[in-house]
Amino acid sequence: MITKWDNRFLGLARHISAWSKDPSTKVGAVIADRHNRIVSLGYNGLPRKIEDNPSRLQDRETKLALTLHAEQNAILFAQGRAWGGTIYTWPLPPCAHCASQIVQAGLYRVVSHVPTHEHLSRWAASLRLAYDVLREAGVMVEDAELDGDKSEALKAPSLEEDVSAELFDVISDLLKSHGY
Numbered sequence: 230m231i232t233k234w235d236n237r238f239l240g241l242a243r244h245i246s247a248w249s250k251d252p253s254t255k256v257g258a259v260i261a262d263r264h265n266r267i268v269s270l271g272y273n274g275l276p277r278k279i280e281d282n283p284s285r286l287q288d289r290e291t292k293l294a295l296t297l298h299a300e301q302n303a304i305l306f307a308q309g310r311a312w313g314g315t316i317y318t319w320p321l322p323p324c325a326h327c328a329s330q331i332v333q334a335g336l337y338r339v340v341s342h343v344p345t346h347e348h349l350s351r352w353a354a355s356l357r358l359a360y361d362v363l364r365e366a367g368v369m370v371e372d373a374e375l376d377g378d379k380s381e382a383l384k385a386p387s388l389e390e391d392v393s394a395e396l397f398d399v400i401s402d403l404l405k406s407h408g409y
């Protein structure tokens with residue numbers, strides 16, 4: 230069941246996706262524990278200390294080889310605290326590789342934005358494999374639709390409409406502790 234908190238965290242993942250410097254696919258992920266506390270955040274990008282210059286980001290093969298997915302970054306930053314929590318991803322559900330890491334990190338639930346037709350046609354095989362892996366490992370998989378998603382699927386909203394001031398303080402502290 231999708232709760233008010235699920236929508237908030239998915240909205241936060243949507244907000245964070247805009248921070249990705251990837252010119253084509255921008256994904257955000259949030260990990261929250263069972264008490265609705267934010268444990269970690271992530272977006273897709275090159276590893277820290279690795280310069281994200283245009284020649285790397287625009288060469289598809291180099292980009293794919295070096296990029297960490299939003300889910301991977303969120304799990305790495307969680308440093309073990311992801312266990313038993315929920316991971317929220319926007320605008321795509323996890324790929325098969327991230328699904329394996331989600332299982333291994335001990336997350337118990339995945340909440341993703343419903344993929345668009347374009348995403349489904351491009352990533353169908355990986356998304357299907359990911360779904361099967363998650364289900365086999367007993368990870369709950371749910372999806373949700375946020376207000377305004379249908380009309381503006383890939384446009385990141387402004388901070389004001391997306392994240393409450395209180396939540397923003399929590400995020401700011403978290404980001405500082407992660408060296409963002």
Ligand SMILES: [Zn+2]
Nearest residue numbers: 298323324327
């Ligand atoms: Zn992935």
